[in-house]
Amino acid sequence: MINIGIVGYGNLARGVECAIRQNPDMALAAVFTRRDPATVKILTPNVPVLSLDETAAWKDRIDVMILCGGSATDLPKMTPVIARDFNVIDSFDTHAAIPAHFAAVDAAAAESGHIAFISVGWDPGLFSVNRLYASAILPNGKDYTFWGKGVSQGHSDAVRRIPGVLDCRQYTIPVPEAMDRVRAGENPELTTREKHTRYCYVVAEDGADKAAIEHAIKTMPNYFSDYDTTVEFITMEEMRRDHAGLPHGGSVIRSGVTGWNGESRQTIEYKLTLDSNPQFTACVLVACARAAMRMKARGVAGCQTIFDVAPADLSPMSREDMLAHML
Amino acid sequence: MINIGIVGYGNLARGVECAIRQNPDMALAAVFTRRDPATVKILTPNVPVLSLDETAAWKDRIDVMILCGGSATDLPKMTPVIARDFNVIDSFDTHAAIPAHFAAVDAAAAESGHIAFISVGWDPGLFSVNRLYASAILPNGKDYTFWGKGVSQGHSDAVRRIPGVLDCRQYTIPVPEAMDRVRAGENPELTTREKHTRYCYVVAEDGADKAAIEHAIKTMPNYFSDYDTTVEFITMEEMRRDHAGLPHGGSVIRSGVTGWNGESRQTIEYKLTLDSNPQFTACVLVACARAAMRMKARGVAGCQTIFDVAPADLSPMSREDMLAHML
Numbered sequence: 166m167i168n169i170g171i172v173g174y175g176n177l178a179r180g181v182e183c184a185i186r187q188n189p190d191m192a193l194a195a196v197f198t199r200r201d202p203a204t205v206k207i208l209t210p211n212v213p214v215l216s217l218d219e220t221a222a223w224k225d226r227i228d229v230m231i232l233c234g235g236s237a238t239d240l241p242k243m244t245p246v247i248a249r250d251f252n253v254i255d256s257f258d259t260h261a262a263i264p265a266h267f268a269a270v271d272a273a274a275a276e277s278g279h280i281a282f283i284s285v286g287w288d289p290g291l292f293s294v295n296r297l298y299a300s301a302i303l304p305n306g307k308d309y310t311f312w313g314k315g316v317s318q319g320h321s322d323a324v325r326r327i328p329g330v331l332d333c334r335q336y337t338i339p340v341p342e343a344m345d346r347v348r349a350g351e352n353p354e355l356t357t358r359e360k361h362t363r364y365c366y367v368v369a370e371d372g373a374d375k376a377a378i379e380h381a382i383k384t385m386p387n388y389f390s391d392y393d394t395t396v397e398f399i400t401m402e403e404m405r406r407d408h409a410g411l412p413h414g415g416s417v418i419r420s421g422v423t424g425w426n427g428e429s430r431q432t433i434e435y436k437l438t439l440d441s442n443p444q445f446t447a448c449v450l451v452a453c454a455r456a457a458m459r460m461k462a463r464g465v466a467g468c469q470t471i472f473d474v475a476p477a478d479l480s481p482m483s484r485e486d487m488l489a490h491m492l
Numbered sequence: 493m494i495n496i497g498i499v500g501y502g503n504l505a506r507g508v509e510c511a512i513r514q515n516p517d518m519a520l521a522a523v524f525t526r527r528d529p530a531t532v533k534i535l536t537p538n539v540p541v542l543s544l545d546e547t548a549a550w551k552d553r554i555d556v557m558i559l560c561g562g563s564a565t566d567l568p569k570m571t572p573v574i575a576r577d578f579n580v581i582d583s584f585d586t587h588a589a590i591p592a593h594f595a596a597v598d599a600a601a602a603e604s605g606h607i608a609f610i611s612v613g614w615d616p617g618l619f620s621v622n623r624l625y626a627s628a629i630l631p632n633g634k635d636y637t638f639w640g641k642g643v644s645q646g647h648s649d650a651v652r653r654i655p656g657v658l659d660c661r662q663y664t665i666p667v668p669e670a671m672d673r674v675r676a677g678e679n680p681e682l683t684t685r686e687k688h689t690r691y692c693y694v695v696a697e698d699g700a701d702k703a704a705i706e707h708a709i710k711t712m713p714n715y716f717s718d719y720d721t722t723v724e725f726i727t728m729e730e731m732r733r734d735h736a737g738l739p740h741g742g743s744v745i746r747s748g749v750t751g752w753n754g755e756s757r758q759t760i761e762y763k764l765t766l767d768s769n770p771q772f773t774a775c776v777l778v779a780c781a782r783a784a785m786r787m788k789a790r791g792v793a794g795c796q797t798i799f800d801v802a803p804a805d806l807s808p809m810s811r812e813d814m815l816a817h818m819l
Contacts, residue, residue: 183752187631208752264815284819291625293819294803295762298618300818301779301806302772304514348765410756423775425510425535429737429767431775435622436763438675440756445629448750448758452628472804472814476621479628488591491627492611492620492797 167458168194168226169451172217172247173233174205176411177256180447181231182208188451190481194227224250229454231255241266245273248281252457254450256286263289271468280461281468285453286446287437288312292417294471295435299419303431306421307352311339311360315413315442323388324365327381329373332401334408336364339415350420350430356391363394366408368401413442452479494785495521495553496778499544499574500560501532503738504583507774508558509535515778517808521554551577556781558582568593572600575608579784581777583613590616598795607788608795612780613773614764615639619744621798622762626746630758633748634679638666638687642740642769650715651692654708656700659728661735663691666742677747677757683718690721693735695728740769779806 169185171178174196185191186209195213198205202214215223220230230251234240236259244255248270257266263284274281284290288310296308317337324333343360346353365382369375379396382389399407414437423429439445453471456478460469477487496512498505501523512518513536522540525532529541542550547557557574559582561567567584574580575597584593590611601608611617615637623635644664651660670687673680692709696702706723709716726734741764750756766772780798783805787796804814 179752180750183750186752187750260819263819264812267815289819291629291760296818297803297807297809297814298621301782301803301808302618302775304808423507423510423514423768423771425506425513429771431767431772432765433618434761434763434765436761438759438761440758441750444750444756445758448629455628470804470815470819472819473802475800475802476624476628477799480624481628481631482624485591487624487799488594488797491623492587492590492616492799 167191167454168228169454170194170220170223170227170230170251171196171233172198172220172230172243173239174198174200174207174214175233176443177447177450178231178233179208180441180444181233181450183444184448184451185209187448188455188481190455191451195223220247221250227251229254229457231450231454236262241269244281244283245269248274248279249277250279252279252281252461254282254285254453254457256290256446256450257284258286258289260289267468267470275467278466280457280466282453282457282470283468284470285450287439287449288415290446290449290471291437292415292435295417295433296419297472299417299421299433299435303419303421303423303433305423305427306419306431309347309355309360309418309420310415311344311347311418312415313337313339313361313413315415315439316408316411317363318411320363320365320388323385324367324382327378329370329378330367331370332368332404334366334404336366338362338364344416344418347418347420348432348434350432352420358392361392363389363392365394365396366399366404367396368404369398410440411442412440413445414438455479455481494518494781495555496781497521497547497550497554497557497578498523498560499525499547499557499570500566501525501527501534501541502560503770504774504777505558505560506535507768507771508560508777510771511775511778512536514775515782515808517782518778522550547574548577554578556581556784558777558781563589568596571608571610572596575601575606576604577606579606579608579788581609581612581780581784583617583773583777584611585613585616587616594795594797602794605793607784607793609780609784609797610795611797612777614766614776615742617773617776617798618764619742619762622744622760623746624799626744626760626762630746630748630750630760632750632754633746633758636674636682636687636745636747637742638671638674638745639742640664640666640688640740642742642766643735643738644690645738647690647692647715650712651694651709654705656697656705657694658697659695659731661693661731663693665689665691671743671745674745674747675759675761677759679747685719688719690716690719692721692723693726693731694723695731696725737767738769739767740772741765782806782808 647662
């Protein structure tokens, strides 16, 4: 039995709880929070919610800590600190900052002899590992990643910070014509605008200047100015009724040529269609906890990524069953 | 530089030659054949073609032998024998016989201290590894594998053995409606007939009884009787003009539920669209040769499968580049 601790308690942590429930070789040991533990209600019965200050007392009762904080400010500090006392897994997803995060976590985990996985999930995570497989197999080719249709929480938050906006749900949508060209093996050069469009459902305050809000969204640098963006104003009731979920997904596609003169076109696509982004991410984190325990038992320590996991270590199946039924 | 030897010289071996050419860290050292070496012309200049009896003299000059024999009779004998002297990779694809082949190869490789990979390719191979990832991540779900549209060489051969048949190309075609239901997350129970159809292009001898040939095909047990099969008679010229390639592909789809009460549907699809089945299989074999050398250097010996390979070992990229650009 693998005893899991959860640090932080939001959508991702609730997904981890649900995923643990689906895996008979795992148990939730405790949830740690920076909030007042008495105010945090979790799904699993008879599991304590504790203050983040109390982790040290659980060193012998938790095999892996799954860190469910945010990538902007929580995880860069939290993962190296907790890796001093525990094996850890995080879903750090600021792509540009991964090398620095890796170095910080590796230093802490290598010194304490723990194993630490960073950037586990689907992107980074399963999309990354599919980019790696595909590029190793088709060296003469080109990668494309399309996201959506799905809710971008970062973009939704950015719109919510505009004065007069009460709520927003931003959907990232891949451009079908661009995907068709990539799937057909054209290997096109595509601009940001040609790959994805953005669609914002916005609830505005009564009397707010909707034209000004729309202009502020469409011209926002980094987030929206490089995209064709549609803004639709809806009521709070419509928001609650139609946009409560956090669906997402996307495709990693690599198209390349093989043969003595590159005469054959080969295309690999990995596609996710997710009703719940945080629940799916949580499933990857939990499978990785299993791999972490197996690798640790073989003497592996320090910072690891999904690139370092032999797939067999993710699965509860025996080698015999894998060879007979899965290979 | 990884020095590769090839045993056997057919379509798959030619694909391996082409793949080695695309990987700057690899070189072809020699090709070994059971035929008269003087009759075998290979693509790569200045590489010897030798008799299969001469492998022993190459023990120090070849890092990995890629075995390109057939699964029916060649590989069950060949892989354990060659694993006594070399690290080996094969593409053994008789699914039901994999456990026995694994045991035989493992005994030979473990005793000699070599590393041996069996059943590398796309199915078994990349499809298998995607079934494994998906089942580990979505334990409450169901797997589907669809093949095609593509040429099945086994089925084409079976038709060629019917009296009066000069040539045949058999295409396996997934049923679009079945794939749509699976992609939509319905998790249907599908019979063999509901998943795939078969289409045979046949060249008959002059004066052959075409009705008898068609009947013999459609009622052939195991190969055709469980499928809706279409037979179309064409000329030898049409066969050469329209059916010279060996395209294939397919999809592995797993659809499962997550959430406390299974309220969210999550679907993972891995899809291959291949102009050349043997060239693509060869690319996987060659990437696996790189992983074999890295694992061997860390002391791994005995029989392995794609399940045992950490994806990082397949790639020529440095860890720094992977973290910065691929994760």
